[in-house]
Amino acid sequence: MSGFYDRGKTISFRLPNDTPESVLSFLNELKEVEGRNFSRKLATILFEGILNKKEATEDIILTMPASLTKEEQEVLQNKITKRLLGHVIYQMITQDSPVKKENSELHERKEELLFETSAVHNRFAKSMFDFEEE
Known part of the structure; x- marks a missing residue:
């Protein structure tokens, strides 16, 4: 015992x-x-x-963009607030929401940008590697 x-x-x-x-x-x-x-x-x-x-x-941990006051922290600790935020986040992730669509498009665009260069970069690279033969 x-x-x-x-x-x-x-x-x-x-x-x-x-x-x-x-x-x-x-x-x-x-x-x-x-x-x-x-x-x-x-x-x-x-x-x-x-x-x-x-x-x-x-549980998930979300980083707030700014410090919260004590009153705001208390509001977030409320069980009802937690449930509501949980439902909102769940809907954003699982449903075809604008946020999910935007994240998908951003990811596709990010992969396109991995090898994309501008004219300025191209000229700079050409000037750096365009050696005259001696």
């Missing part, structure tokens, strides 16, 4: 050697801000992560 966890039981663990610097900075800042409540706050973060992991079916 001692191997099982129960309320009030202590959990200790080591941070892996490859822990990202951003995580270490976050933990150090949290310790400084929370002081004696550090463990309680860390436990809350751990529980939220575990619950989110249990609820998640397939």
Whole structure:
């Protein structure tokens, strides 16, 4: 029975050697801000992560183009907002949407551009490699 966890039981663990610097900075800042409540706050973060992991079916990480305010971050953390964004992204990817069509056309055009050169490039190359025979 001692191997099982129960309320009030202590959990200790080591941070892996490859822990990202951003995580270490976050933990150090949290310790400084929370002081004696550090463990309680860390436990809350751990529980939220575990619950989110249990609820998640397939997660993706999206990089936002700019920093969000605290209020905007809270809106994104709302379950309804997450579901709506998930549905919108799913529809964009699976349906024949303008975004999917544009990405497809961009990919085709990108492959065409791999070997395309302009007249300026052609003249430059010709001048560089047009040697007079001695």
